[in-house]
Amino acid sequence: MKNDLKYVGKSIPIHDVKEKVSGKLKYAADMQLPGMLHGKLLLSSVAHGRIKKIDVSKAEALEGVVKIFTHENSPNTLYNSHKWFVGMEITKDERLFTDHVKFVGDRIAAVVAKDRFTAERAVNLIEIGYEELSVVVDPEEAINLEDYYIGQKKIESGSVHDVFSKASIIIEDSVETPKIHHAAMETHVCVASPGIHGDVTVWTPCQVVFQVRLIVAEVLGMPLNKVRAIKASMGGSFGGKGQPVLEPVCAFLAKAMNAPVKLQMDRTESIIGTRTRTATRGTIKTAVSEDGTILGRDIHMLVDTGAYYTNGDAVTMAMAKKAFRLYKIKDQRFVGDVVYTNTPIGGACRGYGSPQIHVLSEINMDNVARRLGMDPAELRLRNLVHPFDKDPINGPDLGNARAIDCVTEGMKVFDWKQKRLRPKTSGRIVRGVGMACATHGNGYHGGYQDFITMSLRMTEDGGVFLNSGIHDLGCGTVMTMKQIVAEVLDVEIDKILAPEGDTLVSPFDVAGTQASRVTFVCGSCAMKVAEQVKEKFIGCASKILQCSPEEVVMEAGEVWSSTSETVKYSYGKMITDIQSKFQDDISVSYTYTSPANPGVYAANFVEVEVDTLTGLVKVLDVLAVHDIGKAINPGFVEGQVQGAIQMGIGFALSEEIKVDRNGKISGDKFSKYHVINAPSMPDVKVLLIEEGEEHGPFGAKSIGEISTCAIAPAIVNAINAALDINITSLPVTPEKIIKALHEK
Amino acid sequence: MELIINVNDIEYKLDVNPRMRLLDVLRENLGLTGAKEGCGEGECGACTIIMDGLAINSCMVLAHQARGKKIITVEALEQDGEMDxxxxxxxxxxxxxxxxxxxxxxxxxxxxxxxxxxxxxxxxxxxxxxxxxxxxxxxxxxxxxxxxxxxx
Structure with a gap:
């Protein structure tokens, strides 16, 4: 790997940091357009029912209300918001406004009014007559009901039956994970404006502009070219703004009213009425030998996708694949059953199934270690994959998989052995340590189409314009791309313009900010397109400098021939001369198709303190070790990990969208949904293993999702080890701890 | 209703609906959109501003409760082109x-x-x-x- 890097490997702040700290950056909620109207949704208050009557007369009579839309006066096109490319075949069961509500939070109507306050008041005046239907919230019940059962996904390598029929040690666990809210600080919001050519423009904090364009066009029956989706400043997503939720509704309202419309959700609407982390109930059986070698594993996942199909089967497959890529297990089976319930909709959520599958497998690994009397870290080291191992189910090669390094380095830095063997205290406050491992991917190669087009141009004043449909979700994508381009062309970061996605002007990208693909795939494209521009620039420059291309030197914005170092051109002057002499443009448009999808790996080590009287858990210390290949921007990487740990602690200890048996939701506002705050946040040390990955830009791999996959099981394992209990249901609330202690 | 309010050292005389929160007045009447709404119930702090020297959630204060108070928003942190x-x-x-x-x-x-x-x-x-x-x-x-x- 190249070590003398000038821009890559530096911690440079996010590109729009000055606008953010000064409060100047405009998010979609801050936008004002002339003549803009305000929309407000009416969400269902019952979990399952048919709408028999909608009386909007009182609402319509309110001064300032312009129009009210329901299923009676809106398109009835069925769609699936998970669909992100045109060729995707998928079950479609969602519509703009429904007459058959399927969960508390389903969309029934929208009021459009001259101001926000009037729209909010009017929504409360709409009268709905429901015929209530039976409610199913328990996935165990749903699996036996024809209307609720979606289907099964099954993958097997080797023969689990053969292994289990001979095995003498089998450790079985059942694990539950809840629905959680992404809790981006910005609630869902969208602005849409009709054009005079029958077109519509949508500004949205989204993850995939071309998906927004596709869904809006499908739902409204418009050509793709009539829909323009512009990525707005993103106030946090974590997958929650991945699937278009408000965009087709807002575009419809704007078209119908022939006026700009802003549609924004409040926090409760964002929690119940958008997407959630898919809830799971898993069982796992692991057969092991006395020395801790995993002989075989049998996994069953019951996946609750909620009221609509969205990505129910895709997230199940994502879980399945991860089960085969962390440990070397020749004989293994994964069976996933996917069901509907009358509960909030499942969707993408940071990690996309990985947090769930790793909670299951990693809690089980600790129980295997306990049964064998082994150090859980040593058990993992015995079974983890090695660099360049093959995927046993013929998935993409694992690449330079440094899972073992993560554990061995982490054990040293955390002082794992010494901390684990510390004598247990017997008082009220008990401490314990735990660890867990995880894997995730780098894009869609091997699963779905994975390509992106970027164009890059050197300007007449020495600037660089990287045009692409990227999305900065606050993770630093724009700066990451700039650092890569700067490194290739040796040009100052400030001279690079890299705007975000706008379907009118951005070259096509097939998948957007999903699947941990941005650094690995889009970053590779940025690197390749910059390399091609460099080649073209050098070719032309060599003619002007009257030397061979090999003799052309590009450094810090200047270009010269190594044969004549006294004559130096600025990049801008050289571009201008190339234009004059050759009438040529130093620009390249390039489509990069990802050739690989290696694994990324993590090991998290945590120390917790449990108050055995109250059941309260405090996470004292976290060490997150990551196999990242190469950190393009170590500051961003550290920030990603620290934020992901915050999300994972909530997943482990406090966050849950609870649904009672009637489908009523609690945990539907921040006062009842506990997001970890600053005093509860431990120190998080981040240790990076940078051993390079062949197809990543400068060796880089992903970080955004893997970083939240190992923390929750590590915490649960620490609690269970500290108290000698076996809680396997998340979140591990004080009530569950007290109950487990009483039952011990 | 008339509201006289001092925001970032500027005295404003506004006609404000008595139901409006301080956050709404800052964002919609004065165009100071730095303060954000994240929950509307004082839990997330995205709307925090300083009122008479104390950090408060501007979503939890009616605009008229800010009458005569001295408000500082994020837009005033930068002074004479110098960041705080x-x-x-x-x-x-x-x-x-x-x-x-x-x-x-x-x-x-x-x-x-x-x-x-x-x-x-x-x-x-x-x-x-x-x-x-x-x-x-x-x-x-x-x-x-x-x-x-x-x-x-």
């Missing part, structure tokens, strides 16, 4: 990701330093306990405040 040392420290320490919590976070920290120029780590964490952030895990934010204290 907290803003500089947030930039230098990577304390900003999506940025949606940042204005509120800065105002809570500013109020802390106005009242306590040398807070401990615990005092910093308590000052921002009502400001939620999903991106950073707060670690770089606390680090930034510590740097700002040192740069006084």
């Amino acid at each position: 040392r907290l803003q500089e420290a947030f930039i230098n320490n990577g304390a900003v990701q999506c940025g949606y919590c940042t204005p509120g976070m800065l105002m809570s920290c500013k109020a802390l330093l106005m009242n306590n120029p040398n807070p401990t780590d615990e005092e910093i964490k308590i000052a921002i306990e009502g400001n939620l952030c999903r991106c950073t895990g707060y670690i770089k934010i606390v680090r930034a405040v510590k740097e700002a204290i040192q740069n006084q």
